[in-house]
Amino acid sequence: MESEEFLDEVLSRVKSFLASSQTESQIRPSESHASLARTSDLNLPLEGRGLEAALDDIESVLRNSVRTTAPGFMNPLWGGLSIASIAGELVTAATNTAMYTYEIAPIATLIESSILKRIAELADFGTSQGTLTTGGSNGNLLGMLCARQAKFPMSSHAGFDGTNMVAFVSEESHYSFSIASNVVGIGHSNLIKVRCNEHGQMRPDALEEEIEYALAEGRIPFAVLATSGTTVKGSFDPLRAIAAVAHKYELWMHVDAAWGGSCLFSSQHRSLMDGIELADSFCWDAHKMMGIPLICSAFIVKDADVLKAVCSNGNTAHYLYIESGEDLDLGRYSLQCGRRNDALKLWLAWREIGDAGWASMLERFMELAHYLEERVKNHASLELMSERMWTNVCFRYVGDSSTDERNRINAELRQRLIQDGRFMVSRSTIDESIILRSVIANRSVTEESLDAFLDCVVSLGKDIERGLPQQ
């Protein structure tokens, strides 16, 4: 088979997969792990099987994949796809290059630079620098590394003793900060979890209390890590008030806007991140709400020199960087060497839809989340488990069950929902209660699909209740 014919065939299969994802009711293959592992041919052969056989493999992969563009997919903080960005993925693969130097990635470098500049503008960040990273987790790591660098400018060169250093994060923050605290060298126990209010937002007064406490103990605070859009509740920390505390103690302020950063596009919802311009750095995942294929994530920092120092290689990469590229080579601002052109897919999608298109898309997501929230609130068998600020809707089935039975019912319900295969939402815990978290970040979701989802939840909940032993 010729490569052109092969590519046409691949595209035709991908097109059918995407089209059928809008109509197929099952979004998750029903085969068990044991059966899939037994029946899949995963062997790497001694003799090549040729391109035609690759088509069979592709069919099998598509058949056994979760349909993440389907309306029933509301599980992680991403879903749905921008078609323009799929083209970006394809062209990125076809033009296969690495983002370290302008020399090897001329147009890609200009595209990434223009995207970073625009994202910084959205946050009123003034002059800034940034990089596309491998995700929000990596963006948070970079934020902490920059904070460490700003406090101890020699640390990137001579290393440092992190045992007495402390950073402050909301108790609702993403787990990547724990991993980052290990990598940065302070360890998990030096990441202080600051108490939140009843809406899941970091309390600025509690932050100040923790800083004072740490100082009194002779510890060295170096970073305040706020969140815009927490993973479970979708809460936004009050950035302006937090910045006032961070500035008072001269601490670096990083904002994890991986999930909520998209609000910056909407004049209606931008106020959720009021005060972002006062931070030193932030990260944002375009692969979450914008329907850009994973991975597409930005890290932006006001002081370019700090990021450059964090990513400095001590001039050992003489085989890569030469003087003429000094101002252009993006590799000087990245922890990676080889790095994909993740900018292209975002750039194509952005040009297709425009700022206004992004704004209406996320305003529609908010409308749908409001619809779901209201339906939950008004349903006698369901209970909303946290006030909604973003598109996370956290709830549980209560039916006629007693309080003691609810965790068991909702754990079982989530399990049966996954087996049922029509809808996917995640399971989480709020104050010891097991809950279902559905998020709207998928262009295929509609009021009708949300109605069908709740019908399914209630029907499964009733079945489980009926099966419970009588008290």
Ligand SMILES: Cc1ncc(COP(=O)(O)O)c(C=O)c1O
């Ligand atoms: C609030 C928040 N920050 C950071 C991350 C990590 O992002 P990524 O998966 O891109 O590493 C997540 C992931 O869901 C998140 O919810």
